[in-house]
Amino acid sequence: MSDLRDLYQEVILDHNRKPRNFRRLEAPTCSLDGHNPLCGDRISLDVTLEDGVIKDIGFAGSGCAISKASASLMTESVKGKRTGEAEALFEAVHQMLLRGPGGQFDPDEVGDLEVLAGVAEYPTRIKCAMLSWHTLNGALHGAHDAVSTETGDESGGS
């Protein structure tokens, strides 16, 4: 059993208390809502793209500390990145969170997002951390219907 502090690291608690980029954008290129129906976590994500680069990103919504901190950390890590890089980061975070017991991930690929690695030990909370990432992925791929965590591979349990 991993220690509680591996999950609720100081960085996560800080992002939960003071989420970064926690605002709606005035004229976003794309917006999408994400919803975790079992937990009730909700996110509305706005992205401004310029020449394939995420110039600005903001979010609003409500949810647990893990979902809010994950969204906040995500906005910091993808701002200024090319969409292709953001997608690669989505894959890396996905791999980290769904690596399963004893599974490996490459810390270099996730950078600061490694603080979320402890979530992998709490299967019921993985979708909390993935909600913002699924929403971003949907937004970048031109989705119009709200994203639900119940269709992803981390669905199940609540």
Added chain:
Amino acid sequence: MTAIDARHATTATQPFDVTRVREDFPILRQLVRGKPLVYLDSAATAQKPQAVIDTLVRYYTTENANVHRGVHYLSQQATDDYEGGRSKVRAFLNAKEDREIIFVRGTTEGINLVAATYGRKNLGPDDEIIMTAMEHHSNIVPWQILCQEQGAKLRVIPMNERGELLMEEYEKLLNPRTKMVSVVHQSNALGTLNPVAEIIRLAHQQGVPVLLDGAQAVPHMVIDVQSLDCDFLTFSGHKLFGPTGIGVLYGKAALLEAMPPYQGGGDMIRSVTFERTTYNDLPYKFEAGTPHIEGSIGLGAAIDYLTALGLEQTAAYEHELLAYGTGRLSEVPGLTIIGTAREKAGVLSFVLENVHPHDIGTILDTEGIAIRTGHHCCQPVMDRFGIPATARASLAFYNTREEIDALVAGLHKVVEVFG
């Protein structure tokens, strides 16, 4: 002593011996995450006494056969015990006749059955169904589906800040278009005990039948369907310390007889040709296919167990524990109890300032404490209180004051992590 008193009379006059009772529940001896399990999620599902587990093992070890079919010994044994479960349920609810007890999968199926049969037959365009603002989704959605099909409408009795129904609003909602009242007896999200006797009395003045969602109430108080005079009552076996997958729909025989069948298949028929089928008598008309045989037998064992303990005694003990828990929780800084009805049982739903219920649930889990977090299948209740979710500790007679203390200590830890 009346017959009803005798059914639920306590066998002992000494105080409720929770230490001894806990020995009947093997799961409670477990360590979870290295700590003694503190199970505070009985409103989701209750733990099973050894007597129920043994009954299921015995059934499959010595008696397994299909019911109502074979002429052979085992089939007769299985049939006797399956029907024996029905008789125990009848006595437990003080229903008039065994045939008024229909086995279903659970409360959800019981409500769906009534909506799909009684509802389809008797409700038409602009007819109205009254429910409360604190219904579980299972007592909303089946009626909504019916409304979509038949053009009927839902009417909702509002509640106050404490989670108590506004009965004067209910009286205003009752009108000649009202064709069904379907209400929860005890709220799973708030713990509120609704004044069902009065709800039924007022509905009957207008000739409207009443269905009670008894999922939470039946395990925790003496229910007498004849004195309540409810028309339908449904509950789940697994919340009554019995197996999952078995539940009961009680209905007054005259109503059940007039209802069309729910599902077609074996057992529910008297004769079948390709041209025409005649249906079986109650209760079999509503029990198509091989039933949940060990479910009925296991539920019967749970009822025997509970009756021997004395439901009045367990209810009194649970009430005392609820009062203790309410007091102790109020010591936690930033904690607000959601659902403070004066008439309340078994449930401590709460929110903690600046901490989402799921984070509370995860931290308590690391302490071996099992609570439920989320909307409890009551999204309209959450909307009413303007919250996305609550944390809910729910009680059964096997819980202790020490477990409440462990919960409170765990909550102090939550506050410390998030402080």
